[in-house]
Amino acid sequence: MTQKPEPVTQAEALAQTPDAWTVDDGMLVAEYRPGNMVRGLEMVTAVVAAAEEAGHHPDVDLRYPTVAFRLVTHSVGQLTSFDVALAQRIDAIAAEKGIEPA
């Protein structure tokens, strides 16, 4: 991840993130389907570890049988390279765990 969050347009954010990700109300959003809440919590735990490592944090909505993530850089007030990088990482975590987009 870069040192400083670089602003990106919504089109750039969409072009640089996996298919699961869309832009809604100025945020990058994706929903995955772990199938049950235990697997959902395992995914959230891995995502939070990645977020701590990156110093950048998603909004998380864990419910049965899905989990949704929303990303924006609060300090900049818009989407940045940090959101794109974390979206890519979240998608990789889902893939590692065999979890599909909802």
Ligand SMILES: C[C@H](O)[C@H](O)[C@H]1CNC2=NC(N)=NC(=O)C2=N1
């Ligand atoms: C100092 C620290 O890097 C900041 O407070 C971070 C923490 N996590 C963050 N996460 C998100 N999504 N946006 C931020 O602006 C942000 N700021």
